[in-house]
Amino acid sequence: MLRLFKADLHIHTCLSPCTELDMSPKGILTAAKEKGIDILGICDHNSSENSLAIIKAAKNLSIQILPGMEVTSEEEVHVLALFDDIGNAQKLQRHVYKHLPGKNDEETFGMQVIVNEKEEVLGFSDKLLIGATTLPLDEVLRLIHSFEGLAIASHIDREAFSIIGQLGFIPDNLGLDALEISPSITIEEARQKFPYNYPITCSSDAHYPDDIGKSFTSFLIQDGTVKEIKKALKNEDGRKLIQ
């Protein structure tokens, strides 16, 4: 049976250097529950290492967790990659790590905390997660799709690190599944400003618990999976994006 799912497909955890420890599994899930979020996309910069902790922590909750990451392409374009299967997220992560130069400087960029579902700190990533990969945008999309993932261009209304800011416009035949807008613009404004023939998703890009669910996308789907969301974005089998 189809029902309405409230999805925030873009949040960061304490693994992203630009967040604090309050973006722990508990901090995130408490906030998501309060906001009535049904689907949560875990999109740390260039890493999926905290996805599993959140999946495990959400085990007894009615929130579906989609493991993923926010990949930075060679052109410094941010792209969300979301998966149904943690194994596929990890496959993408292996490619991303192989093409991610540099080491993090905690003093400059912040801590990159890897946690488990019990809020225990497992370690700190020493990769330069805030940096750019050496993967061209085309290749990032090809990889995401080869692992059955969902590829969404991040915050296209922002100048920094967005596909339009970096590349001037969206290239043809890129195969994006959707365009994401940040909470600072409405769908109507976005449609006018960016007249592209792509579905638009709204997410919070939360770096603080309070921001989770600040902006969200409603899907009429059967269950909270990437598979169903893909159908909704294509308007297939009665699945829909509700806007």
Add this chain to the structure above:
Amino acid sequence: MKIKEIIEKLELKALAGQGNLDADITGGYTSDLLSDVIANSKEGNLWITLQIHQNIIAVARLKDLAGIIVVNNREPDEDTLKKANEENVPVLCSQEMAFEISGKLYELLKA
């Protein structure tokens, strides 16, 4: 100054658009944000960038730029060069970084 002369003086390698090297350039513009180039570059500018995505050709066409200098010895892929040839946009490659090439071009045009 014509692109031809600039190629010689700055020791650039022409990778595409070789049929269009006689244009006089109106100045230079250095930026890696394509949205910024669309907003602020001027017709006839020689654009200095490290971006090699295909979109650089469309932006150069859109703004009627004289050509593109790709710095740091980065080589655009075949699709980008093919598009450049179709659109007749000179793509020039330099081993130097944007700072150096911009400085040298500035000096050349000032002289």
